[in-house]
Amino acid sequence: MSAAAIAGAARAQSGGLRRFASQEALLALAVIGLAVVVGFINPRFLATRNLSDLLLGNAYIAIAAIGMSMVIISGNIDISVGALIGVLATISGSLAVAGAPILVSWLVPLVLGVAVMAAQGAVVAYLRIPAIVVTLGMLSILKGGLISVTGGKWITDLPQNFHLADLSFLNVPMPVVIMVLATALAAVWMRYSASGRAIYATGGNAEAARLCGVNPQRTVVMVFALHGFFAGIATLVYATQLRVIQSTTPPGLELTVITASVVGGVSILGGVGTVVGSTLAAILIAEITSALVFINVSPYWTDALRGGLILATVIADILRRQRRAARGWSK
């Protein structure tokens, strides 16, 4: 082995080590560790039924967090996604009840999700209006529009074959299959495709990206469109689990989704993060919520804990940055 080869191997190893200590690894450890601890206190927590319900009921959050992570990595934010999922669920359910072909009631949310988000992305990118303002406006439009149009009427009598989420593949429930598949595909695409790289470059330094031939505006529109696509899939997984669709927007959903992204290691400043991290974080948050019930803590603590988790993650990130900066300083 030549000296260069040894050096190369050492480099590869240090890269591996760093990856091992990454946010994703920490989250995976936390997910397993928490299950072990809570299972020790109350073994019923580990019942297959409970774990399966936990994943089933929260897969849509992880799926929505994939798109949210892309949006935040690109240097933007979206707070309209919760309202959008509510609207799309209502539309999808209404179509199914009205007798539209099931495939249509499944596909329309995807198409509309892409259209609404791409439009927002275009406003953000080309009119240079901050994403938080644009999506705040959309949040109100969707929320207000939904309640005005439906009058808050519930959608019942959904056809049997509407319930995509009830299907399973190799004994694994469909929502979990979709969550894993979507996360894996998005992760590979983010890491290895030129467009995925463009998202990181745009969020890291849009000006430098532009000089390198990346089109930051087109990238932002693309990111929002993809986010809309994942919101559409999240809607499917969410709506087809329900026997009754309530025609309202799930309260606080956008915040749960953003929490999953941030806790998953996506930097709120843009340019850094992975969708594997956000999916693991979504599972962790669901696990914490469920664990509270099993260790007899009031579920009202869920929000407070979730908030604590966000602050802890962001503070840890900032501290890491400061240590890095301090090292740079002494050099």
Next chain:
Amino acid sequence: MSAPPETDVAPGPAAPLLEVRDIEKTFPGVRALSGVSFEVRAGEVHALLGENGAGKSTLIKIISGVYEPDGGSILIGGRETRFTSPEDAKRAGVATIYQELLLFPELTVAENIFLGHAPRAGMGRIDWRAMRARAEALLASLEIDDLAANQVVGALSVGNRQRVEILRALSHDARILIMDEPTAALTESDVTRLFDIVRRLRARGVGIVYISHRLDEIFAIGDRVTVLRDGAYVGARNVADTNASELVQMMVGRRIDNLFPKTTVPIGAPVLEARDIVRHPMTKSVSLTVRAGEIVGLAGLVGSGRSELAQTLFGITPAESGEIRLMGEGVTIRSAEGARSKGIAYVPEDRGVQGLVRPMSVLHNFSLAALGALSRAGFIDRGAERRMAEEGVQRFRVKTSSVEEIAGRLSGGNQQKIVLGKWLANNPKLLILDEPTRGIDVGAKAEIHRLMSELAGAGVAILMISSELPEVLGMSDRVLVMREGRFVAEFDRAHATSETVGAAMMGEAASVERAA
């Protein structure tokens, strides 16, 4: 770089109002100030002179309490002090008027002047009448008659707003007034009035730190001048005892040593031919030719329009009129993307803002400009990407633990090598470099110069903008001098000396000198 202070200024009778000694300041990867000393006496205008990046801004930020120095001392009235915040400096009588005026456009002149220290009428209420009276007194003391205390600031001209800032400083009983490029945005008549106010303040015993790179202003208003270069103290002079060419020499440096290994290479056919390029407001009918293997240096003071020309040639701010030929063929360049695809590379001046994606790895930064070429069906060929980055790291001698390292953690010189390397991955025919070695250490500098020579040897045409005259003279086959958006002189390598190029750069200032 810390030359011994070669001051030949006689010490004043009393202790200076403000004195800084041996100031040191380092930012990550950059040594901003080393061993800088400076003083201001009562009733003098002390000009601070130096090119961009010389350390003027860092020095005034230390004097005004924005930064704390890493070493050295600050003395106010002969007593050693420490400023931990701008408030401390304000209390010690130091007021700063920045280039970007910090006023509240919705408030009146009087309100802006007394914001934060308005006269009180008991129970915390503001004494509006007293405030107005004191504002009017301040206006009268400088004989400003076209400005009323109750006018809304948003409606005022830039010159009048600046006067409001000055009055605000005076309302704090400032004894030391720092003015950062105060004439940058002023019209001719406003400059005259500003000088009038500066003279009045000087007569009152205020010490004024006056920052500018316009030599004629320094001769018009300054008593003394201190020159900084690359964060180091170069020297101080009495304005009466110096002249423009000496100051330019001090600003841009005299060293022409073997740091710049420019090798002679055969010069080929024209790569870039630009005729009558116009782009308002900074580029006013410019024509130039750069040939294969040739390094053309673009000299000029800051604000002469060099960077703007580079950005126009690269399509960031496309030309409004004129003709550009690349390799003999007429082309239209409308965007950076277009310029890139035609074989032009541009390494911007501000690598932090424009060049590097700091949170990304070295690997990903290297490949960013070549993603199209490295991808098949939208996916990046990771083997080829890694080979490219590792080759680049080796060729440019980037000091990094691995290509996986986050680019933002490397030193400034290594970051610059990545920015340069990233562009060369595209094999450009024309390379535009804007301040390629600003703020990086001597070793990294020499390596970048070696690379430039190597590229020229391979037939790349290079247009280099630099504010460092030794670099321009050392590296260029031909030197073009820009002033006020036009080329004013051209020298071949044999005739380009610091005297000839320096004289062409200062232009106006030379006439001041002749008149003096």
